[in-house]
Amino acid sequence: xxxxxxxxxxxxxxxxxxxxxxxxxxxxxxxxxxxxxxxxxxxxxxxxxxxxxxxxxxxxxxxxxxxxxxxxxxxxxxxxxxxxxxxxxxxxxxxxxxxxxxxxxxxxxxxxxxxxxxxxxxxxxxx
Amino acid sequence: xxxxxxxxxxxxxxxxxxxxxxxxxxxxxxxxxxxxxxxxxxxxxxxxxxxxxxxxxxxxxxxxxxxxxxxxxxxxxxxxxxxxxxxxxxxxxxxxxxxxxxxxxxxxxxxxxxxxxxxxxxxxxxxxxxxxxxxxxxxxxxxxxxxxxxxxxxxxxxxxxxxxxxxxxxxxxxxxxxxxxxxxxxxxxxxxxxxxxxxxx
Numbered sequence: 584x585x586x587x588x589x590x591x592x593x594x595x596x597x598x599x600x601x602x603x604x605x606x607x608x609x610x611x612x613x614x615x616x617x618x619x620x621x622x623x624x625x626x627x628x629x630x631x632x633x634x635x636x637x638x639x640x641x642x643x644x645x646x647x648x649x650x651x652x653x654x655x656x657x658x659x660x661x662x663x664x665x666x667x668x669x670x671x672x673x674x675x676x677x678x679x680x681x682x683x684x685x686x687x688x689x690x691x692x693x694x695x696x697x698x699x700x701x702x703x704x705x706x707x708x709x710x
Numbered sequence: 711x712x713x714x715x716x717x718x719x720x721x722x723x724x725x726x727x728x729x730x731x732x733x734x735x736x737x738x739x740x741x742x743x744x745x746x747x748x749x750x751x752x753x754x755x756x757x758x759x760x761x762x763x764x765x766x767x768x769x770x771x772x773x774x775x776x777x778x779x780x781x782x783x784x785x786x787x788x789x790x791x792x793x794x795x796x797x798x799x800x801x802x803x804x805x806x807x808x809x810x811x812x813x814x815x816x817x818x819x820x821x822x823x824x825x826x827x828x829x830x831x832x833x834x835x836x837x838x839x840x841x842x843x844x845x846x847x848x849x850x851x852x853x854x855x856x857x858x859x860x861x862x863x864x865x866x867x868x869x870x871x872x873x874x875x876x877x878x879x880x881x882x883x884x885x886x887x888x889x890x891x892x893x894x895x896x897x898x899x900x901x902x903x904x905x906x907x908x909x910x911x
Contacts, residue, residue, distance in 0.1 A: 602754045603754070618811070618812070619725075619751075619792075619794070619808065619809070620723035620725055620792055620812075621723075622720050622721075622723070624718050624720070648718070649718055649719070649720050649721075651723060651792070653749070653751050653778075653780055653792070653794075654749060654782075656751045656752075657749035657750055657751045657780075658749075662751075662752045662753055662754045662775070663751050663752065663753045664753060664754060665754075682720045684722075684723055684812055695722070695724060695814065697895060699722065699724070699789065700814075700891055700894060700895050701895075702785060702786060702788075702789055703724060703785055703789060703791060703814075703891050704888055704891050704892060704895075706783070706784075706785030706786055706789065706791070707783070707785070707791075707884050707887050707888050707891070708884075708888065710743070710783070710880075710884055
């Protein structure tokens with residue numbers, strides 16, 4: 584575990600910049616829910632207007648092909664909560680489209696129908 | 711501006727949770743079947759945001775990072791399966807709630823040397839009515855306990871499948887996931903509590 588004299592400065596030590604500095608301290612997105620497996624798509628495939636932060640541009644660049652929130656956060660190496668705040672900014676400005684999975688929390692988890700479950704089983708079998 | 715977005719086909723994302731005690735092999739399991747190197751996403755906890763989470767022992771520490779590993783399996787053009795490893799520490803329940811929302815089901819990975827480690831996971835899924843099975847990770851190929859013994863030790867309902875597996879082995883894990891989805895299909899026959907749908911009343 585301990586090798587080198589600066590071993591306290593490994594990834595365990597956490598980021599050098601506080602994660603929510605990127606969002607100006609905002610912990611909640613202005614709009615949107617952003618499920619882990621919701622797909623994000625760049626609304627017009629563009630690079631975005633001038634007034635954005637670098638992280639916003641990084642998101643727009645990464646979402647020309649639909650990608651899930653979890654994968655996006657992972658690729659950008661940003662905390663989930665941070666990505667959600669940034670996505671909220673972009674969604675509010677109409678720069679991205681969200682495709683949230685259909686869960687109805689009032690009804691409880693809705694499982695996919697049998698057709699989908701069978702497709703999953705078949706897909707797994709043919710791996 | 712790229713104008714053509716006609717290829718922006720959105721698949722259906724299906725989620726399966728991989729739970730179990732700390733260090734039982736959840737990430738290994740995800741790696742065994744994921745088509746991508748398991749990714750990691752992080753959530754940062756702050757004292758302000760989490761009222762009940764005591765960051766005990768670490769004086770002055772105001773943030774904690776929780777990592778969640780996940781992998782992906784493209785089933786076909788229309789369905790993508792995501793496997794999410796739940797955070798090993800029990801105190802991150804609120805993250806579990808998010809992970810469990812809409813999940814197809816869960817695999818509780820058990821290590822017979824530390825069987826009690828998976829009690830919290832079993833309790834959690836039982837309470838939430840999330841379909842799950844218990845997969846006993848037989849690391850060294852040595853089967854120390856029978857599935858039946860594990861079932862008794864965990865006091866599982868008779869319909870909860872218990873399977874033996876090797877978390878490193880792709881074939882083995884494929885089998886576990888298939889067993890889980892098939893289990894979910896059997897549960898669906900008996901509809902869950904849905905008071906709104908009672909024909910004739």
